[in-house]
Amino acid sequence: MSAGSHQRTHNPNRLSCPQCGYECRNSSGLTQHVHSAHTLYDEHRVQSSEPLNEDHQDNDLHAEDHENRPYTERAQGTNIRRVELHPVMNGHPCTPDGTPLPSPTTAPPLHAHTASTDWSPYNNxxxxxxxxxxxxxxxxxxxxxxxxxxxxxxxxxxxxxxxxxxxxxxxxxxxxATHLGGVPWQSFETSYTGSLPDGPVPSWMTAKYEIWYRDPRAVIENLLSSPDFNGEFDVAPYREYYGPGSGERQFTNVMSGDWAWKQANLLSKNKDLHGSMFVPVILGSDKTTVSVATGQNEYYPLYLSIGNIHNNVRRAHRDGLVVIGFLAIAKSERRHADSLLFRRFRRQLFHSSLASILASLRPGMTSPVVLRCPDGHFRRAIFGLGPYIADYPEQALAALIVQGWCFTCPQDRNHLDHPDLPMPARRAREHTEELIGALEADVLWHDYGIISDVIPFTSNFPRADIHELLAGDLLHQIIKGCFKDHLVTWVGEYLVPVHGEARGQELLDEIDRRIAAVPPFPGLRRFPQGRDFKQWTGDDSKALMKVYLPAIAGLVPDDMVRTIAAFLEFCYLVRRSTHTEKTLQQLEDTLQQFHEYREVFRETGVRPAGFSLPRQHSMQHYIQHIRNFGAPNGLCSSITEARHITTVKEPWRRSNRYDALGQVLKTNLRLDKLAAARVDFTARGMLRRSCLSDALIETEEDRNGVVPGPRVEASVTLARRVRIYPKSLEALGMHIGVPQLERLVSLFLYKQLNPEFPPPETHLLPSPSTGRSLRIFHSAIATFYAPSDLSGVGGMHRERIRATPHWRGSTQGRFDCAFINKDPDATGFTGMDVARVRCFFSFKHEQRAYPCALVEWFSVVGDTPDDTTGMWIVEPDFDISGHRIAQVVHVDMIVRGAHLIGVAGDRSLPFGLHYTHSLDAFNAFYMNKYADHHVHEIAF
Structure with a gap:
């Protein structure tokens, strides 16, 4: 499958900035001049003028705030970002005794009164x-x-x-001895209090169960008072709009959703609460095993966060999610493990423990508590139980729903996705309580999926409806559930029965070879043996999703490929950090396509009974989850699973393994104290330089400072240079196999010097005087804004684009592909080309440095993506003599890396095809839009 005689002349249209002549790029649809970052904006805020309802028409407390309340408005071309804060529950600043300040713009009191030289309890x-x-x-x-x-x-x-x-x-x-941060651990015991049976008594009935916890109110006070969250924190529910005219509604953080606004409306009925700050308490629970080899050591951590903290902070694990408890795990002999009495006790243990741990929050749910916020202001805070993060078994336990039923709606478990049945209304606390009062327990269990013999923990708290609070779980419901447990398994179950055992196994081996031959890409996990591995982790599922679709294309029916393509579209759309009415409609359309195409699995006999599956059914509720709580990636169990590492597994490994929980608790307390001390020292300006710098220049005035400026959408810089290459363009061209390199550089230089004129004859082109200024680089670093991917708190992401002849010490080279900007006015992939980087280099001409890349072009096949996979297909460009078409471009034209996967169709890959040869072995390639979320946003 080597490249054939395909011939094409590539003449991309490069545009330059009219202000300075530098070439521009387009990243994710946003035109950006990288050198100057023209996208400037000012931030303000606007108070909502929309009346809440009839009950709130007479609200007059802080009426003067309508003029002074900050508002947000961002100008970018004709687009305006507008934010409306809740008009009553607006988080108005107050004094430490709760008296409202005359103006919200009053400067807050100083955060720290301690001297900037006091390192207590440390000496220095x-x-x-x-x-x-x-x-x-x-x-x-x-x-x-x-x-x-x-x-x-x-x-x-x-x-x-x-x-x-x-x-x-x-x-x-x-x-x-650190007085900051650490909230001490407490414990209480509980046990079974019911009647004991005659004869042998099960051990669980006489056991004492110890629950360790930290006061959640004190933990929230620490979260709220941390200056580390300043600028990443919301004091009021808000509605955000973006775009021309009135704008399109956006859903991002918890406080941008409808649920927080509705909670504020309920609280607004009490005039004594006007001007308060609503604080949603986010909980998450999930069992984890620290060591299978030493006897299934299980722990049951309970986590807490607050909805005021932005999603990106919680996802970046910057202490925005705190462990507040370790729940007891009830054990029983096997002969009693499935008894109704033991299962009831296990459920009640969970709910009673939560109610006891959270008891200190109950008074603050009806009467405000004055707390300090990250910006230094005091505000009257009113608590409320917020979204609950959990996987499906834990969701069923929290909602007291029978396994197999939906915890959000009462759709019959046997017909969860029946096409002829309308979607019922959401379950509600009041309706459930009415059913429990009217019907027998057996009827509730079998006809409604309700477990009625346990008191839910939410019954102890006002305004708490667990059916509404349970958020969608992307990791277990979508990524591991729908993709790994369902779709990948179904493809395997289709191949063997249809093609026979021998041929079916051959096709599965072919899928594995295709996955193993995928070219490398930053952040992409390789599968040397394909997808045939024993234990799947969440990261395995996420990684396989990126490469699975091209691997099965041509080997299974087209509708099967379209099913998985529709599912991947849904998954990547729903994991975005910002949603609009447009993306919600796209989710709806994609889900409809998924339901339509997945019928192929019923028709081929893989799922003859249909698709009554709670995890797939949950996809229908994600649009409502987004409207309620903002982007689901800020409330995913992947956050709590990642926290398991630092709060449970690493502390356990540091223990002596004997009665380890006490040591785990002490380690967590010390880690919290160290983190709080660092935040405090940083806020007081004591950690600006390195420790060595402070030791050398303790008395020297600090001349460094924060440099203000806008966020740059993307940038590319060359990495460390390599010194073993020739020092002339002619010799370098021969060395790397591109003899026309000197002419290509001359063409590039002419366009840089004369951007408005076409290039003249070859003999009139400028001759760059390189000499010692010629430097070669084996990679470049691309930095760009990608908040939907794993990134820092600011949403910035960095990747390395490689062009090296020796990858990882072998004789095999690695030459990555990249997106090259061609039209700043076009959106997404239509404004870009794809090219393979053969060399990064820089040179000077007339004392000006030019960082460059030698690239080989690909051209898009057709005007639309492939009908089956939904991916764009590109082909390498060749000149009339059969050589790859190459060009020298400025690195500023590179947006970021691109990932290509060969189009194999129904042909088999040759045995032994190494992934480093993959980009040379195919005539056409899929532009992999599932490489990461930023690429998906470009190519969607």
């Missing part, structure tokens, strides 16, 4: 950073800490000095 910065390094960053064992400090002490004896700590006990004692 060296002590603090040593403690943080040993205990948090390296997690050094106690014996190794002692050995290191002994060596340190020995090296200082001749100076009559000593190390920061004497031993590990001294280190731990100092951390424990």
């Amino acid at each position: 910065r060296l002590e603090f950073e040593t403690a943080e390094f040993l205990f948090k960053r390296t997690q050094m064992s106690q014996s190794k800490v002692n050995a290191l400090l002994d060596l340190w002490a020995a090296s200082l004896l001749k100076y009559n000095d000593k190390p920061p700590f004497a031993d590990h006990n001294d280190l731990h004692k100092t951390i424990d």
Whole structure:
């Protein structure tokens, strides 16, 4: 399948900035001049003038705020971003005693009154950073800490000095003395209180169950008072609009959804609460196993966050999600494990434990509590139970719903997605209570899926409806559930029965070879053996989703491919960080296509009974979840699973494995204290330089500062240069196999110097004087705004684009592909080309540096994506002599990396095809829009 005689002349139209002549790029549909970042905006806020309802027409508290209330408005061309804050529950600042300030623009009191030289309980910065390094960053064992400090002490004896700590006990004692951050752990015991049976008594009936927890109100106070969250925090529910005219509604963070607004409306009925700040309490629970080899050591952590913190902070794990409890796990002998009495006790243990742990929040749900916020202001806070993060079994437990039923709606478990049945209304707390009062337990169980013999924890708290609060779980419902457990399994179940055992296994092997031959890409997990691995993790499922569709195309019926394509579209759309009415409609359309195409699995006998599956059924509720709580990626169990590592698994590994929970709790408390100390020292400006810099220039005035400026949508910089290449363009061209390189550079230079004129004859082109200024690079770093992907708190993401002849020490090269901007006015992929980078280099001409890339072009096949896979197909460009068409471009034209996967069709890949040869082995390629979410937004 080597490249044939396909010939095409590629003449991309490059545009330049009229202000400075630099070439521009288009990233995700947003025109951006990278050198100057023309997209500037000012931030304001606007108070909502929309009346709430008849009950709120007479609200007059803080009426003057309608003029002074901040508003947000961003100008970008003809587009305006407009934010309407809730007019009553608006988080008006107050004094520490709760008296409203005359104006919300009044400067807040200073966050810290401690001197900027006070490192208490540490003596100096060296002590603090040593403690943080040993205990948090390296997690050094106690014996190794002692050995290191002994060596340190020995090296200082001749100076009559000593190390920061004497031993590990001294280190731990100092951390424990930190007065910030750490909320102490408490515990209570519970046990079965019912009647005991005659004869042998099951062990679970006499056991004592210990629940460890931290006061959730104190944890929330710490979260609210942390200046680390300033600028990433909402004080009021809001509605956000973007676009021309009145704008299109956007859903992002929890406070942008309808649920927070409705909660504020309910609270507004009490005039004593006007001007308060609503604080949604986000909970999450999930069992985790720390070691299978040592006897299934299970722990049951309970996490807490608040809806005021932005999703990107919670996803970046910047202490925005805190462990507040370890629930008890009831155990029983096998002969009693399935008894109705034990299962009831296990459920009641869960709900009673939650009710007890959260009890300190109940008074603050009806009467405001004055708390300090990240911006330094005090506000009257009113708590409310918010979204609950959990996987499906945990969701069923929290909602007291029978497994197999939907916890959001009462659709019959046997007909969850029946095409002739309308979607019923959402389950509601009041309706469930009425049913329990009117019907027998058996009827409730079998006809409604309701478990009626347990008191839910939400019954202890006002305005709490668990059916509404349970958020969609992308990781377990969509990624691991629908994709891994259903679709991938169904494809395998189709191939073997239809084609026979031998041929079916051959086709599965072919799928594995295609997956193994996928070219590398930053962040893409490789599958050397295909998808045939024993244990699947969430990361395995996410990685396989990126490459699975091209692997099955041509080997299974087209409608089967379209089914998975529609599912992937839904999955990638729903995981975006910002949703609009447009994306919600796209979700609706894509879900309809998925339901239509998946009938192929019924028709081929894979699913003869249909699709009454709770996880697939849950897809129908995601649009409402988004309207309620904003983007689902901020409320996904992947956040709690990632937190398991730092709060449970790593502390457990640091323990002596005996009665480890107490050690795990102590480790978590110390980690919290170190994190709080770092935030405090940073807020006081004590950690600006490195520790060594402070030691060298303690008395020197700090001349560094924050440089204000707009966010740059994307940038590309060349990495470290390589010194082993020729120093002339002619010799370099021969070295890399591109003898016309010198002419290509001359063409490039002419266009840079004369952007408005076509190039003249070859002999009139400028001759760059490179010499020592010629530098070669094996990679470049692309930095761009991609909040839907794993990124920093600011949403910025970085990737490396490689062009190296020796990849990982082998003789095989790696030459990545990239998106090249061609039309700043076009949106998405229509404004870009795809090219393969053969070399990064830079040179100087007339004292000006030109960072460049030598690229080989691909052209798009057709005007629309492929009908079956939904992916664009590209082909390599060749000149009339059969050589690849190449061009030198400025690195500013590179948007970011692109990922291509070969189009194999119904042909088999040759055995032994190595992934490093994949980009040379096919005549056509899918432009993989599932490489990550930013690429998907470009190519959607």
